[in-house]
Amino acid sequence: MRKIDFIVLHCTATPQDTRPEAIQRYWKENLKWKSPGYHYLIQASGHVIQLATEDRICNGVAGHNANSIHVSYIGGVDADNKPADNRTEAQRKAICELVTELKYQYPQAQILGHRDFPFVKKACPSFDARKEFKDL
Numbered sequence: 001m002r003k004i005d006f007i008v009l010h011c012t013a014t015p016q017d018t019r020p021e022a023i024q025r026y027w028k029e030n031l032k033w034k035s036p037g038y039h040y041l042i043q044a045s046g047h048v049i050q051l052a053t054e055d056r057i058c059n060g061v062a063g064h065n066a067n068s069i070h071v072s073y074i075g076g077v078d079a080d081n082k083p084a085d086n087r088t089e090a091q092r093k094a095i096c097e098l099v100t101e102l103k104y105q106y107p108q109a110q111i112l113g114h115r116d117f118p119f120v121k122k123a124c125p126s127f128d129a130r131k132e133f134k135d136l
């Protein structure tokens with residue numbers, strides 16, 4: 001079992017209706033990644049897709065992947081590609097349920113947004129994950 005220190009929230013920074021297959025193709029073909037960017041991907045409908053089992057290491061935050069589980073919702077930017085918390089109600093609910101379950105499974109893990117790691121120059125996940133999940 002991996003030691004999990006971080007449950008990390010992300011957004012895909014793509015339109016909300018981006019197909020999961022397109023995101024996976026981008027990782028594979030453009031970035032040449034052998035592993036997915038996230039363990040879980042949450043569609044606007046609230047549907048949760050598991051892209052990797054939790055024992056695998058994903059590419060969510062450079063330098064912080066060995067001990068992290070990555071959760072992302074599809075969206076997070078407006079029509080001008082500016083950061084925007086445009087999670088649907090269904091996504092909020094699904095994220096909350098999933099993060100609650102993960103925190104139960106990894107009680108010692110800290111819940112953070114991608115942007116909360118040092119030297120990260122992104123707005124990802126376009127909301128304050130620490131604040132939102134501070135009571136978990």
Ligand SMILES: [Zn+2]
Nearest residue numbers: 010011114124
């Ligand atoms: Zn991210």
